[in-house]
Amino acid sequence: MADPQGFLRIAKKEARKRPVSERVHDWNEVAAPQSPAERAAEVSEQATRCMDCGIPFCLSGSAGCPLGNLIPEWNDLVRRGRWSEASERLHATNNFPEFTGRLCPAPCESACVLALADTYTTGSVTIKRIEQAIADAAWESGIVEPKPPMISSGCSVAVIGSGPAGLTAAQQLTRAGHDVTVYERDDRLGGLLRYGIPEFKMEKSVLDQRLMQMRAEGTRFVTDCEVGVDVTVEQLRGTFDAVVLAIGALRARDNPSVEGRELGGIHLAMEHLVTANRECEGDGRSEITAKGKHVVIIGGGDTGADCLGTAHRQGALSVTQLDYNPELPMVRDESATPWPAWPMVLRTSPAHAEGGVRRYQVAVQRFLGDEHGNVRSMVLAEVQVTREGGKRTITPIGEEIELPCELALFAIGFEGVDLGPLLDDYGLTPTRSGVLSCGPDWQTTAPGVFVCGDAHRGASLVVWAIAEARSAARAVDVYLTGASDLPSPVHPMSLPLAVV
Numbered sequence: 471m472a473d474p475q476g477f478l479r480i481a482k483k484e485a486r487k488r489p490v491s492e493r494v495h496d497w498n499e500v501a502a503p504q505s506p507a508e509r510a511a512e513v514s515e516q517a518t519r520c521m522d523c524g525i526p527f528c529l530s531g532s533a534g535c536p537l538g539n540l541i542p543e544w545n546d547l548v549r550r551g552r553w554s555e556a557s558e559r560l561h562a563t564n565n566f567p568e569f570t571g572r573l574c575p576a577p578c579e580s581a582c583v584l585a586l587a588d589t590y591t592t593g594s595v596t597i598k599r600i601e602q603a604i605a606d607a608a609w610e611s612g613i614v615e616p617k618p619p620m621i622s623s624g625c626s627v628a629v630i631g632s633g634p635a636g637l638t639a640a641q642q643l644t645r646a647g648h649d650v651t652v653y654e655r656d657d658r659l660g661g662l663l664r665y666g667i668p669e670f671k672m673e674k675s676v677l678d679q680r681l682m683q684m685r686a687e688g689t690r691f692v693t694d695c696e697v698g699v700d701v702t703v704e705q706l707r708g709t710f711d712a713v714v715l716a717i718g719a720l721r722a723r724d725n726p727s728v729e730g731r732e733l734g735g736i737h738l739a740m741e742h743l744v745t746a747n748r749e750c751e752g753d754g755r756s757e758i759t760a761k762g763k764h765v766v767i768i769g770g771g772d773t774g775a776d777c778l779g780t781a782h783r784q785g786a787l788s789v790t791q792l793d794y795n796p797e798l799p800m801v802r803d804e805s806a807t808p809w810p811a812w813p814m815v816l817r818t819s820p821a822h823a824e825g826g827v828r829r830y831q832v833a834v835q836r837f838l839g840d841e842h843g844n845v846r847s848m849v850l851a852e853v854q855v856t857r858e859g860g861k862r863t864i865t866p867i868g869e870e871i872e873l874p875c876e877l878a879l880f881a882i883g884f885e886g887v888d889l890g891p892l893l894d895d896y897g898l899t900p901t902r903s904g905v906l907s908c909g910p911d912w913q914t915t916a917p918g919v920f921v922c923g924d925a926h927r928g929a930s931l932v933v934w935a936i937a938e939a940r941s942a943a944r945a946v947d948v949y950l951t952g953a954s955d956l957p958s959p960v961h962p963m964s965l966p967l968a969v970v
């Protein structure tokens with residue numbers, strides 16, 4: 471049983487970060503290094519704040535963790551110092567807790583019963599930090615071992631895409647005894663974990679250690695292979711008994727109509743992040759760099775924040791992030807997003823804490839160029855955003871302002887799955903929101919072809935990619951063998967209480 475008074479005695483303590491002056495000069499994770507003993511002591515104390523509240527909203531799919539992570543159980547095990555059992559309970563619901571422990575925005579924490587009150591310097595249990603500590607300690611102590619299947623089903627599965635959804639589906643299906651091949655069109659594995667999310671949020675060695683485990687379990691990987699082009703759908707049909715489409719929703723939104731968009735130095739956010747991540751992988755200097763430039767990021771979301779942190783590390787002169795929405799409040803608006811729903815509040819990521827300016831209720835009107843055809847400034851206007859019948863209108867209302875800008879990055883979202891021969895040859899048409907629909911068994915209209923992750927949900931989160939892929943893997947297992955022992959944490963129609 472948990473300590474029912476731990477939260478009264480122990481104050482919430484977040485993980486320490488390295489000083490800004492140090493971390494903006496390297497690409498390593500922002501967390502301050504800790505010895506295993508120091509980490510164990512701090513995290514055990516924090517886990518004691520979990521009171522095992524009886525109705526743990528933290529693990530409920532609609533408000534908290536879509537994976538149904540057994541949070542009160544592993545909090546109590548950590549409190550008692552039973553770290554290897556905590557790891558076993560953590561891995562029971564999550565293939566890759568070292569990813570979510572670093573990257574998840576943690577809907578579990580906003581749904582924690584302690585997040586209801588802010589007395590006793592409280593707030594939620596630091597669930598995400600505890601999760602990362604359990605996962606890291608497990609890797610360090612060597613207890614995360616390959617789990618190859620005991621028997622082979624004789625069935626084969628192709629997984630298209632090696633992001634967190636593809637990797638999860640592949641691991642689940644390999645462990646269930648199927649012969650799994652993952653196809654990835656990039657030269658390296660990991661999807662957005664590799665080329666979207668910057669090193670300072672998750673070092674790639676964390677991904678590589680999992681890939682080693684998966685190879686040792688028997689999953690096969692083929693890189694530099696775009697399915698539909700390098701391997702045809704016809705070839706897949708002749709080789710595999712089932713196919714999982716985990717192709718992400720990587721079609722980036724652009725704004726081609728804005729005057730001056732064609733000038734040099736204006737890019738999509740992902741172009742910037744991919745080249746920066748490639749530089750970290752040792753592929754040579756990034757062609758798109760913020761070094762010595764005034765940078766403007768169009769889009770106030772998380773992708774924009776990743777560009778912000780990247781630009782600072784590249785040596786930008788200044789970085790401004792624009793958002794056409796008003797600034798969000800610092801505290802939860804109970805009438806709009808009551809606890810335990812995901813609150814619409816102003817979030818300050820570690821990248822924001824490193825500098826830069828955030829400007830709200832503004833939108834780019836045009837770009838101005840220099841004599842070489844490169845952008846030199848942008849003109850902004852204050853705007854008002856109105857929504858009627860699902861349609862958004864952005865109206866300039868204030869004076870125009872000119873900002874110096876030698877690198878502009880569009881971080882304004884994603885429009886859905888990439889179109890091309892893969893979908894054409896399966897006869898699949900994306901929905902109006904650009905994603906692939908499926909039945910309650912995760913199967914698309916193409917027989918034996920399943921979908922999960924961002925390709926199904928639209929641009930979302932790592933935790934949802936893992937949750938959907940675990941469920942889709944079970945559906946594939948049932949399709950192939952008639953039954954399955956694999957878990958299914960979410961339904962294809964599951965939505966969080968507020969969209970995260």
Ligand code: FAD
Binds near residue numbers: 573660
């Ligand atoms: P992806 O990760 O997009 O992987 C899809 C893969 O499919 C890609 O590797 C692609 O190359 C491959 N592919 C596509 N078509 C083919 C084909 N025909 N043949 C072969 N391969 C193909 N979420 C968080 O929870 N926390 C974060 O901090 C966070 N940060 C983010 C930062 C950025 C910049 C972005 C863009 C997203 C971020 N996300 C974050 C969201 C998260 O990364 C995604 O929700 C998640 O990666 C989706 O996983 P997925 O496997 O469905 O797709």
